[in-house]
Every structure is written in C-alpha cells, then in structure tokens.
Amino acid sequence: MGELTVEKLSSASDKANYIHQLVKDIEALEIMIEKGMIEKSPIRIGAEQEFCLVDNDFFPQDNSLDVLSAINDKHFTTEIGNYNLEINLDPLELKNDCFSVMHKQLESFLSKAKKAASENGAKIILTGILPTLALKHISVENMTPMQRYDVLNEAIKESRKQDFDIHIKGVDELNLRHDSVMLEGCNTSFQMHLQINPDNFVEDYNWAQAISGPILSACTNSPLLFGKELWSETRIALFTQSVDTRANSFLLNEKQSRVSFGGEWATGSVSDIFKDNVSRFRSLLTSQFEKDSVEMINNGEIPKLKALNLHNGTVYRWNRTCYGVGGGKPHLRIENRYIPSGPTVSDEIANFMFWVGVMVGRPKKYGRIHEKMDFKDAKSNFFSAARYGMSTQFKWNGSYVPASKLILDELLPMAFRGLYSLGILPKDAEHYLTIIENRIRSHNGSEWMVKSYRHLLQTQRPFEALQNLTAFLYEKQEKDYPVCTWSSNLGSELELFKDKLLVKHIMNSGIFSVDEKDSLELVVKMMKWKDIHHMPVINGDRKLVGLLTWTDVQSFDPEVQKNYSVKSMMVKDLITVSQYESIENAKQLMEEKKINCLPVVKEDRLIGIVTATDLDAKW
Template sequence: MGNLEVLVLEKKKDRAKYVHQLINDLEALEYMIRNGLIEKEPVRIGAEQEFCLVNNSFLPVNTSMGILEGLNDNHFTTEIGKFNLELNLDPLELGGDCFSRLHKDVVTFLDKAKEIAKKHQSRILLTGILPTLRLRHISEEYMTPKKRYFALNEAIKRSRQQDFRIHIKGVDELNLLNDSVMLEACNTSFQMHLQINPDEFIDKYNWAQAIAGPVLSACVNSPILFGKELWSETRIAVFNQSTDTRANSFVLNEKQARVSFGSHWETKGISDIFKDNISRFRSLLTSDFEVDSMRQLADNKIPHLKALNLHNGTVYRWNRVCYGAAGNKAHVRIECRYIPAGPSVADEIANMVFWVGLMQGQPEEFKDIANKEDFKNVRANFYKAGRTGLDSIFTWNDRQISAKDLILHELLPISRRGLKNSEISEANIDLYLGIIEKRLKSWNGAEWMVKSYRNLQHKKKPLEAVQVLTAYIYENQEKDLPVHNWQILQPELQTHFHIQRIVKHNMNTNIYTVDEKDSLELVINMMQWNNIHHMPVINSKKMLVGLLSWKDVEKFIKDTGSRHQCVKQVMKKDLITTTQDKPLEEAIELMKINEIGCLPVINKNKLIGILTRNDIHT
C-alpha cells in the first residue's frame, strides 16, 4: 500500500471496477501457480525494521518527515505516526553468513538515520511499544500527513460508525475510547520475510502457525503502554483492537477481525488464502490500476498484482501470505508480523535466525500438521505467549510443557538442524542461537522492562520512571548489547539527562473523590482513614465541581449535628486548577500566589490527578 496513491472506496462503480481487478489478479496468480511461474529457488530472506523517534528527554517527537527528506533514501518510508519510520532491507539469499550480513545492513542504515536524526534533535529507538507514549500521541494530530493514512482511517471509521473501544487487562487495566486508528502507531515491529517454494506453501504456512506461540514467547518486548503494565507483548492486543472494523453491539459478532491469527488450518491452495480474505473482508481502499494482469502474462510479463496486494495490505494476519515480483520473476513468501522491534539489533537478528531455522527444519513428524493437531491449541498458544511470554504453558504434541523447556530442549535443536540444512555458517548459528539460549536463562525484553519499571517506581512517579527506563533502553541499544546482558535498573538510579518537569511528573493519579451529594460524615472519615488533606468533588458526569480541604471539614468533627450535611453545602466552588502539561515551576508559583496547598489537575473539565505540596517535594 505504501507505493500506491490510494482513495476510499465510495462509489458503486469504483467498487465494481476494483473487484473486477481483484478477480483478474487472482486468475493471474492461479495461472502462474499452475504453469510453474512462481520461483521455487533460491530461498531469500528479508526484513522491515520499524523504529521510534524521540527527543533528548526520550519523549516521542514529530520529526519523521524532516528526517525522511534528509535521508533521501528509498530504503526508508513513513509509518502512520509522525514519531515512527520504517526501514526496508534488501533481500538476501539464504545461506552462509547471510544473517550477519543482514545484521550489518540494519546497523549501517540505522547509523545513517541517526546522523540525520541528530540534525532534528532526535534519537532513534527500537522497541515494540515506546514506554513514554501518552494518550495525546494517538490523536489525528500526530498522524503522518500522507493521503493513504487518512484514507485508511476514514475507511475504517466509516465501517465501524463508532469510536474504538480499547480494553486490555494485564497486571494493570487499560480501558479507553479513541476516535481514530492512531492507536496502531503505538506498535513498532521487526517484520521477517521468508520465501517459500509454492509446492510446499500450505504445509509450511501451517507450520509457521504452529510455532508462532513458542517463538513469540521468547521475543516479547512490549509490556508497557501509557504507563500501565499490560501483556508481555501488548502489541498483539493493541493491533487487534486498533484497526477492528467490526462495531460493538448487543448481538453476538461471529465475524473475524481484520487483525487475527486465523481461525482454521489452511487445507487448499495459496490462492484460496487470498480468496478467503476477499470473501471475509470488503475492500476499503482503491487506486489506479491500468494494467490487466492476465494480458501481461499473455505478453510474457510477470504482473505485480497491485489490486490483490492492496487488499492484502489491509488484512493483518500475524503470519501473512505475500506475493511479490521483481526482475520479471514472481515469488510467494510468509511475512512474520508478530515480532516486536528491539531490544537490540542483535536480539532482532537472533529472533529471525531462530524462526527461519524452525521453518527450514520442520521435522517429518510435524508435516501435514493440520491432520495431527487441533488448531485451537495453536491459536491458544499464540495468545498465551502474548499475555505471559516465557511464563506460558503450551499445549504441544498432546502434552503440556513450559515455554522455556519446549524452546530449550526441542525447538532450538530443530532450528539448528534447519539452519545447517540451509548451509548457514556455524559462526552465525552459534552466535544467534546462543543469544536465544542465554535469553531463556536470564530475561527477555518484556521481563527486563517490567522488573526495571517496578524498581524505578519505588522512587519515581510513572512519567519520570518511563523516561529513565527509555533512556537506558537507548544506551544499551547504542552498544548493540543483547538484552540478556542488560542490568536490571535499580530504584535509586538517576538520569543522565535533564528532565523538563511538568505537572504530570509530580501529580498523584491514585486519588479518592466524593460526589457532591455525599454526606460530610463520609468525607471526614475517608480523609482520616487515608490520611489525606484534600478531597476533590465530582458530579454524576465525573466533572470537577468542588474541593474540600481538611481545614474545611475539621470544625465539623465534634459538631455531630452538622456532619449530616451534604458535601455540596460545604465545598469550595471557585477553584484554581492546572493541566498536566503545565511546567511544574508555573504550577508551584500558582500555589504560592494563591496561598493554596493543592491544585486539581483537569483535562476537558474532568479530574485526572491532584498536585499537592507533598507531591512537589517527592
């Protein structure tokens, strides 16, 4: 989709024209498969590296367009968020030292991007979800100004006809409404491509599905979103919900989501996977398709199947079937989309080596797996891995087994055999599978983040904690250290950079509130029980309408007759408030000038926190 100028499908005539082109592309694909026009060898690998852009305080920064212009390199392209970019690596033939060469290519291109980023006061960061993201970053204001992103956003919103309800439950819980697909911008991935012999494609695709859960469990790196500790790989839940075209209703919805793991084994042919997608998911976008694919084949030209690829680009299977053409040769490949970016380039290449080795080393006992294993077990394994990473217990080969035991004792040996059979150098095999093995015996990216974040919160409020966390992710990445060599961050750790403090850094969000109709007696007891000196008052719409201080209620402690009054009769109504993005120094000055000890923090008249003198001195 990135190479096309796309429009929202609106008119019946345009929809019919696009469907005709889709069917024409499908016929061309089937013709090429029947007549042996799809490459069987050599096997090639490829990758897409998505990355985040942050400022010197490690907060997201909207500099992608300027950096892209400065790069002037077709290997780089935009993502939906202004604070992300993507690097597309050149494909390499599988064999020899191809993985260390890919490693070098990624580092070389990222170094080039870092030099340009410096000129824009920006830094490059690899992570599945940037820990310093805030709700403000998922508004349309932060959407990359490209027609295709606005077209996709408009098409999905039109299909839903309601806001996106996001609900993710982990250790913490995230529950919010958003009015665009921009939540997708939270996700950054390292997408891996493996070319597949078309004669083996269906069996290989099913094997890719079978190993997805165990592979993901070793690679999880996205446990934190908006300061909340959610899934080990929160990207899975975020992406599932952020581009869902299905509307919420009181009717049981049996439709499959556009982002999905799938619901069944594939048992037919390559083209049938595309047919299933077209049957389930209506086209959202269109473009100008001037070429008849069947006519191109008649002229001995390999078509690019642009209409089919455009539709495929709006159906987000975690293992996606891809068609490509270059040099008048066609190929099919599997795109593995569930692996997060980071923690380091070394980790990413190790993840890819592990996956490719498994794909190439598929044991005989797992051939024709569709007739040997229940697909629901495989699907359950995938979502277990997303939630709990290496703590998962998988159903594998008719038994329950821990993720670590399965990978260490069964899957790593399979991967090693597959790599040897593909004539990968011993040095590459030992280096990258060694990283996976050491990770299993220490911690993966998600475990490192969670342990470090919990430690930091002993001494710091959440915003400062995620900034420090992100700073040390950056430092370790600059050394290209695999995550098993990263030290867990300790509570007393100080930053190496200056934090421009705002109210959000110090405000307290774990607050008690009362309704204006509550009794004064309840307020007095709540303040005594919890040793608090300020009590915000909200109405039925959760709007801030008043404030009670201990001085306001202290005189009623002994006056039992007055304690039956309602809060509304006693509370202060003329309030001085602040916002979370106001510089902390200005908020402190506001408190001094007005001789008050508390500032309610509001967003659109709704209470989101409170700043007191005690918070300022913590």
Template sequence: MRDFNIIQLKNKKDRANYIYHLLNDIKALDLMIERGLIEEGSLRVGAEQEFCLVNEQFLPENKSLELLEAINDDHFTTEIGNYNLEINLDAQDLKGDCFSKMYNQLKSLLEKAGEEASKKGINIILTGILPSLTVKNADEQNMTEVERYAVLNNALKSHRRQNFDIHIKGVDELNLLSDSVMLEGCNTSFQMHLQVGPNNFIDNYNWAQAISGPILSACTNSPLLFGQELWMETRIALFTQSVDTRANSFLLNEKQSRVSFGNRWQTGSITDIFKDNISRFRSFMTTGFIKDSIEMLNRGEVPKLRALGIHNSTVYPWNRVCYGVMDGKPNLRIENRYIPSGPTIKDEIANLMFWVGVMLGKPKKYENIHDQWDFKDVKTNFFNAARYGMATQFYWDGKYVSSFDLIVNELLPMAYKGLYKVGILPQDAEYYLKIIKNRVHNNNGSEWITRNYRSLLKNHKRYEAMQVLTASMYEKQQKGYPVSTWGMLHHSTESRFKDQRVVKHIMSSDIFSVRKKDSVELVLNIMKWKNIHHMPVIDGNRKLIGLISWNDVKDYLEIPKKLNSSVGSVMKTDIITTEEYTPAKEAKALMEQHGIGSLPVVNQGELIGLITLNDF
C-alpha cells in the first residue's frame, strides 16, 4: 500500500471497478499457482523495523516527515503516528550469513537515522509501546500528514459509526473511548517475513499459527500503556480494539475482527485465505493505478495484484499471507506481525532467527498439525502468551508445559536443526539463539520494564516514572547489549527531569471525590480514613463543580445535627484550577498567589488529578 495513491471508495462506479479488479486478482493468483508460476525453491527472509521518535525529555516528538526528508533513503517510510517511522530491510536469501547481513544493514540504517535525528534534538527508541506515551499523543493531531492515513481513519470510522471502545484488563485496567484509529499508532513492531513455496504453504501456515504463542512469550516487550500495567504484550489487545470496525450491539455478534488470530485451521487452497478475508471484510479504499491482472498474465507479464494488496493491507491477522514480486518472479510470504520492536537490534535479529528456525525445523510428527491439535488450544496459547509472557503455561502436544521448558527443551533444539538445514553459519546460529536462551533464563523486555517501572513508582509519580523509564531504555539500547543483560536501574529519588516538570509529573490521579448530594458526615469520615484535607466535588460526567476542604467542615464534628448537611450546601464553587501540562512552577505560584492548599487538575472541565503544596 506504500507505492501508490490511495483514495476512499465513495461512489458506485469506483466500487464496481475496484471489485472487478479484486476478483480478477484472485483469479490471476489461482492461475499462477495452477501454472506453477509462483516461486517454489527459493527461501528468503525480510523484516520491517518500526521505531519511535522522542525529544530530549524522552517524550514523543512529532517530526517524522521532517526527519524522513533529512534521511533521504528509500528504505525509510512513514507510519500513522507522526512520532514513528519504519525501515524496510532488503530481503535476504536464507543461507550462510544472511542474519548477520540483516543485523549490519539495520544497524547502519538506524545509525544513519540517529545522526540526522540528533541534529534536530530527536532520539530514536526501539520499543513495542513507548512508555512515555500519554492519551494526548493518541489523537488525530498526532497523525502523520499523509493522505492514506486520513483515508484509512475516515473509512474505519464511517464503517464503525461509533467511537472505538478500548478495554484492557491486566494488573491495572484501561477503559478508554477514542474517536479515531490513532491508538493503533501507539504500537511499534518488528514485522518478520518468510518466503514459503506454494506446494506446502497451508501446512507451513498452520505451523506458523501453532508456534505463535511460545515464540511470542519469549519476545514480549510492551507491558505498559499510558502508565497502566496491562498485558505483557499489550499491543495484541490494543491493535485488535483500536481498528475494530464491529459496532457494539445488543445482539450476539460473532463477526471476526479485522485484527485476528483466526478461528480455525486453514485446510483449503492459498487463495481460500484471501477469499475468506474478502468475504468477511468489505473494501473501503482503492487506487487509480490498477492494471488488469488477467490481461497481464495473458501477455506473459507478472501482475502485482494491487487490488488484492490494498484489501490485504486493511486486514490484520497476526500471521498474514502476502503476495509479492521480486526480480520479476511472484512469491508468497508469511508475515509475522505479533513481534514487538526492540529491546535492541540484537534481540530483534535473535527473534527473527528463532522464529525462522522453528518454522524450518518442524519435526515430522507435527506435519498436518491441523489433524492432530484443536485450533482453540493454539489460539488460547497465543492470547495467554500475550497476557503472561514467560509465565505462560502452554497446552502443547496433549499436555501442559511451561514456556521455559518448551523453549529450552524443544523449540531451541528445533530452531538449530532448521537453521543448519538451510546452511546458516553455525557461529551465527549459536550467537543469536544463545540470546534467546539467556533471555528465558533471565528476563525479556516486558519483565525488565515491569520490574523497573514498579521500582520507579516507589519514588516518582506515574508520569515521571514513565519518562525516567523511557530515558533508561534509550541509554541501555545505545550500549547495544541484549535485554537479558539489563539489570535493575540504580536511581535516586531526585528526578532527572525536575527542571522541566509540568503538573502531570507531580499530580495525584488516584483521587477521592464526592457528589454534591453526599453528606458532610461521609466526607469527614473519608478524609479521616484516607488522611486527606481536600476533596473535589464532581457531577455524573466527572465534571468538577466544587471543592471541599477539612477546614470547611471540621467544625461540624461538634454539631451532630449538621453532619447530615449535603456537600452541595457547603462546597466552594469559585474554584481555581490548572491543566496537566502547565509548568509545575506556574502551578505553585498560582497556589501561593491565592493562598490555597490544593489545586484540581482538569481537562475540558473534567477532573483528572489534584496537587497540593506537599507535591512540590
């Protein structure tokens, strides 16, 4: 979808023309498979590296287009979030030192980007979800100003016809409504491609599904979103919900999401996978540059199947089938979309090698796995891995086994076998697979993030902890050592960002509030129980309507008759407030100017936090 202009399907003529080409592409793919035109013997690997841009305070920096222009390299392209970019690595023949070549190219390209970024006060970070992201970064104002993203956003919104409802429950819980698809931009991944011949494609695809859970468990790197500790790989839940075009209903809805692991094994032809997607998900984009694929075949040309490519780019299975053309030859690939970006380049190449090795090292006993295993067990394995990472218990080959035991005792030996079979250099296989082994013995990215985030919260408010954590990740990545070697952070209680503090750094967001109909007696008891001196008063929409302090009601303790008075009768309604991105120094000056001990923090009138003089 990156090499041609995209427009939204709006009228009957455009829709009919697009459907004509889409159906022709399916026919053409069937014909190419039938005639043996799809490349069979060659094995290749490729990858796409998404990464985040942050400023010198390690907060998201919306300068992707500016940086892209400065880099001036066709390997780089945009992402939907203006604080993200992507690198498309060159495909490599799967042999010899191909993984070292990919490492060297990726390292070189990231260094090139880093040099240009540093001139603009930008740092580059590899992570599945940037820890310092806030809800503010996930609105349409942060969308990259490229037409196809606006088209995609408008099309998905019009298809859903209601806000996107995000509800993710982990250690913490996130409930959020979004009026755009920009929450999808919070996800950054390391997408891995393996070219597979058509003859055994379906069996290989099913095997890719079967191993997804165990592979993911070793690679999780996205446990935080907006400061909430959710799934070990929160991207899986967030991406599913952020582009879900299924509207909520009182009726039971069994439609499949555009982001999906699937509901069953594949047992038909390769084109049946595309046909199923076309049957389930309507097209809403097209381009004016589509050639007739059947006519191209009849002329002896190789079609690019652009209509099919456009549709495929709006359906997001975690293992996606892709068609492409390389050196004039059509090919088929399995795209692994569930692996997060980071924590380091070495970790990412190790993830790629681990996955490819297990794909190629499949023992004979797992052939035709769809006849042996229940697909729901495999799907359960995948989502359990996303939730629990290395703590997952998998149902594998008829018994429960821990992630550690499965990886160390079965999958790593399998990966070595698969890599040696295609002639990967033994020293490369040993080097990168040892990174996986060390990781499962020590910690992966998610484990390192959660342990250090919890530690930081002992001395920092949430927003500040998110920022310190992001800065620490950057420093670790710059050294280049795999995440298994990263230890606990040694930090002082003094924040490194003290001079740049805003209200969000110091405010309390877990605040106790009351309604105006509540009694003064209840307020007094809550204040005593929680040792607090100020309580905001909110309405049913969490809008701030008043403030009540201990000094306002403490005398009521001596007058029992007044304890039943309503909060509304004693609260102050002339309230001084601030916003979350107001500099902390300004907020303190405001409190001193008005002689107040607390300052509610609001966003469009809605209460989101509270600061007191003790917070400075």
C-alpha cells in the first residue's frame, strides 16, 4: 500500500534532497547485489487482499476507518476509497502446504473483518469492481481522509493539468470526464508476491511478462462498471486511465502511462528496471529520510531503500519489481498486480498457485524468452486477455492458440511440475489446480457475472439488476464454493429489496429525447414509429426544459406539426423526481398531480423517466 507519511514535492530543496536519496538507494541496491547480500533462498510468497465494504442493501459503505478501528490489527490498512480496505498477509515459505495455510490465514483475517464490519452496519465483498458502484461514490468526499491520498491526488492532478478522460469500449461504451484519481478506488485486487533469486531476476521477470495474458484470461472477474458491460477485466483499462499523469496532448508520443505493461523486454540487472522507472516517471511524493543507504551498508546495516520504494509505489507496473527487508534480510520479488479480487477465497488461492506454478515450472525451451517471443506479442496477449478473457486467441510459439487449449494442454501441466519440484503437497496442488481446470471447462468470474447480469436484465432495470447481482455474489461468496460451480440462473428478484425500491430501480434510462429546436412534425413521427408516449425535451446544455405526451400531440393539426418547433408546443411546467426517491413517494406524487410520468433529473439534466406503468409493475 505504501508509505503513509508523505508530502508533495514542492520546493527545490525538497526535490534535490529526495533525488539525492533516490540515487543513493539505487547505488545501495547495486552494492547489495554485487556483494551477494540479497537473499536467494528460501523462496517465499505473500499477498495483499483488497475488499469492498457494502451496506445491507449492497451499496458501497463509506466507513472504512470505523471498521479498521474495530478490527485493530496491523495486517489491515486503508485504500484510497473509504469503502475499501486491504489485508497484508504474512509471507510464507514456498513449500509443503503453504497455499492451504495461506487460505486459512486469509479466511481468519476475513472473519475478523466481517465481525468488525457487521458491528458497523457493513458487509464484505471480494470482487474486482463492485457492481453497485455509481458516480456519486467516486467523488473526493468518499476519499479516505488521510494525507497520503490527498497529496497523491493533488500531485497527479498538478502533473496532468487537466481532468481525467476515461474511454473504455466493450459491448457497451463508457465516456467519462472526472476531476480526481478516485476512479482508482473502483478497483480491488488480489496482489500476489513471489520472491525471486537476484541472479535470475531479469529472466524470471520477462517470463512473468510472457505468461501474463494466459494467466489473466483464466482469472478475469471485472466486466461491469457503472452498469456498462466493458472488458472482461475492466480494471486494466480503468486503472491505466485513472492515474494517468500524461496530458492528452502527450498521448501520441512515446511517453508511457504510470500504469503500464511496459514497452520492451527487461535487460541488464534488476537495478536497471528500477533505473528505467526513475528515468521515465518523475517523483510525485517525498517523506522523511534519516539515513544514507550507502552509509548504512558500510556500517553493517540493511537499508530499507525508502526513497526508492516510495517512488516505486507510484509506478504501477502490472508486474512490479519490489525490494523489501524481512527477518533482517533484503530480498527481491515480483508483485503480480493484474489479478482481481474474488470471486471467492478458494478462487484466489487457486489463481495464486496457478501463477506460481507456471513461474517456477518454466521448461528449458522457454529460457531466455526475450529471444524467442516478440515483446509486442506478449503485450498484445495481455490486453487481449483483459478484453476477452477466456475467449482470447493467444500468439504463442508462432501461432494463435485458444486460451482454453493453451492452459489445459501446456500451462496447467507446467504448473503441476513446477509445484511438485518445490515440494508442494500433491493433494493441495490437485485441489487448487483442479479449480482452475474446472473453471476453464465452465466459466470464470467475468463470464458468470455477464451471464447473470444479462439474465436479470430480462426482467429488471439496470440499477435493480446490479443490486441483485451483488446480493447473489455475496450469498455465493460466503459459501466459498469456486465460481465454476455457480449457476447464472438467478431467478427474477430478491424479496429482500421489495420494500426498499427507489425510482432508480425501475426508471428507464435508455430513453429518446429531443431538442427544443427540433421539428414538431418529425418528433410526432418518431413517437409514433417508436411507440413513445412521453418524449422529454432538452436544450443545448442538455438540461430538461419540457415534455411532449402522445395525448397532446395526437390533437395537433398536421399544419401545426409542419410549421412549428417542439419548443412552441411542449409542456414547460414540469414535475420531476430524483433517482433516489422512493417508489412509494413517486407513485403518490403522480396520483396527486394526476400525471402518468415523471422525468428523472440530476442537477436539471435528464437521466431517465418513470411511468405509471413502471410503478404499477413493482408496487
């Protein structure tokens, strides 16, 4: 999660001091590598579990600090969104039953978190992007009130010098302009760490890059954002754009995003990877540095390389190189950042074992992968997997191979061999890798979510469907049955929400609207062609200014229709409603005013419409 006590780099002296410390840290790292001080064995694994807090209606619950206080455990920490928290698991030696031990450790931590959440009116959900997240949840008011996040937000905005433009195109399309980095708070992940021998680091890192696409394809779990069906793993596109420090005018040059897969194979030593990051991305934050890292080594101490780690914490490689100190010994590891949270703990541990198994089970034919595979193929594989999940065709060994065939025929056997070579218990390997195999033969998290959401949309509006989808997700997650066993036939609705329905649950947001300057004749024809009984009218600022009803337009003389604009004939004295008004109040308002529809507005802008027919169907 990174250093919490930070400040924005502002004065020239602050920048000079920080850069000096950063350069010294890189020098210290090279000294430790040269002197063989970096730990080579045993190999250890670790993980970070991010999760969402929701209320009893399965909407984001912004009380993470209250829950964190109730948990009172140093393994837990904050995230940028005040409805998310993170667990830092204890590292384990990669041997025997380490994966089942990690499973139990994570369940124990989550049990503690669930108890604290329940005491504060919340529940816990593991998912890459919470389906019920809405635009109102990503305002700065919902940012965790801690200095680190305020400083990071201001530093990135200052570097970018303009709002964030988000454009993601999948089955649906999202175009959004936002004024803060809070879109990052939509993403929750299960970050996996694997310690790497420094002598083999660059080759192992390149292998991690090469297998990222196939590994991700089996693990996607984030297809929905704000009710839109986007990428199979939408987090990849969203995170890339949500903390992009580049102004739009720079996007066509070679400058990389801070969230990146990289642009080429790694070369040289591990220190060159850090040097590349420092060279490409200017520092955003600083902290207090008490000691010179090189002097510490000369005095027989092990430095934590605080300046380097602080910089590294603001460069979000999907496979990130990390330095740390554990048990008084420095080590290097690869942090896998592209795997989403959920759908269950069993699925997450299976994902972890699959990745580690393929990492350590690499056969000789894939040695020096940078000489045998074009980096752009590895990068293309990764983003194709993010878009299409298990439907991806991967460029592998010079030809295109379906994801299922590559995983079942080559990568799963490779993972088994790698795990057995390290002494992982066969029963554990069989248990968790069978989860991956069954998932490949049925569906992964994103496929289940898309099928389930589409099924719910047959009888529900998007807002209601998303709420029910999240409730079903929670219900199934609590049983910890792998997602491959879940049915997508969820039923029509949950009675749980019957007495809590809002206008947003039933309003129609996919509506036609017309401009006040449009031809009345054309609009009347449109209403007839599309069987529209209520046509909202907007102005050039897209604000709601009027309404045409079929009852009214039927009485218009054809000559009137031909010679007049919509503005001259529309109803201007409108009665509107908020999307968060209860259905009961909306129905009562219609009855009192003797009207059959209510335009739904937000800051005078039309976002939907609810009719008497909609209300009668639900009430």
